[in-house]
Amino acid sequence: MTTIRQHAEEYLAMRRRLGFKLTTFGEKLMSFVSYLEHTGVTVLTTEAALAWATDTPHSTDQVHWSRRLMVVRIFARHLKTLEPATEVPPDDALPHHYRRITPHLFTPAELSALLEATGLLQPAFRARTWHTLIGLLAVTGLRTSEACGLDRTDVDLADGLLTVRDTKFGKSRQVPVHASTTAALRAYARERDRRRPVPSTVAFLISTRGTRLDAHNLPHTFPLLLDTAGITAGEGRRRPRLHDLRHTFATTTLLNWYADGADVQARLPLLTTYLGHADPKSTYWYLSGSPELLALAAARLEHSLGGRP
Incomplete structure (x- = not known):
């Protein structure tokens, strides 16, 4: 008889073969399976699912x-086709309330202070790597995992082109960068190769140990840079994250388009592609993610209606 754990492992393996990463999803699902095993439950029930979902001390x-x-609900729908006794938690049990946390949008002064703060990190090469990383995130909107995942062959310094492979949604894309960004990346590469003439990794951004920069370790250092730069969260807001550099890039791009009088709606698909969004709705969200953008969008709509309410 196949256990729920075996079914779960096979389900995750199947979806990963289809290109889904399922990092957080997989961790949660296996946590639920462990909960069932600990409580001695051998059939997936709504009662057990609710108990696990709310068991967060x-x-x-x-x-x-x-x-x-x-x-659990997503997995249960799959499992029920194999194990008819499986109960699928109804949609109205703990209904999903969508909530997207308002990001911190870094000002130009904050970005300058953040880059300056990296200079205090030790040793000097660690400071250089962090300066390059933050600059790259700020001017490209890459996800931190994408920046850390860049190999040397993915960074075309001749044509100013980054190739981002196997992204969040299993796709790859090319990201053109400005000549000034290419120059900064070239300078970093020279310093990196001088310190590590015999590389132990194909990664473009490396740690002081010569290994690929680990995206999971970055949140340990970033708060120190925020403190040094004097950047704090607004009242009622959570602390800024590295990922907010991506939000800042997207919002700034949209603001610049409005300032230039561009057809923002027509250009949004370009930003969707550049950012690697799977769904244009993720890009449209930025129109309401900033009060300034919302005001500009409203003004543009009012103008198109000839001032009519």
Whole structure:
């Protein structure tokens, strides 16, 4: 008899073969399976799913609970075709409330302060790597995992082109960069190769140990840079994250388009492709993610209507 754990492992393997990464999804699903094993439950039931979803001692956030339950619900629909006794948690059990946290949009002064703060990191090459990383994220909008995942062959310094492979949605794309960005990347590469003439990794950005820069370790250093730069969260806001550099890039791009009088709606698909969004809705969200952008969009609409309410 196949156990729920075996079914879960086979399900995750199948979806990963289709190109899904399922990092967080997989962790949550296997946590649920371990919960079933610990409690001695051998059939997936709605009662067990709800108990696990709300078993979060450090959080009473209903949005968090609903997202945990959604993982079980998705798996349960698959499992029911194999194990008819499986119960699929109904949609109205911990209904999903969509909530997107308002990002921190870095000002030009904050970005300058952040880049300057990297200079205090030790040793000197660590400072150089962080300066390059933050600059790259700020001017390209790459995800941190994408920047860390760049190989040397992915960075075309002759044509100013980055190739981002196997992204969040299993796709690859090319990202053109400005000549000034290419010059900064070339300078970093020279310093890197001087320090590591015999590379131990094909990665473009490396740690002081000569290994690929680990995206999972970056959040440990970034708060130190924020403190040094004097960048704090606004009232009622969470602390800025590295990922907010991506939000800042997208919002700034849209603001510049409005300032130039461009047809923003026509250009949005270009930004969608550049950012590697799977769904244009993710790009459209930026129109409401900034009060300034929202005001500009409203003004453009009012003008197109001839001032009519």
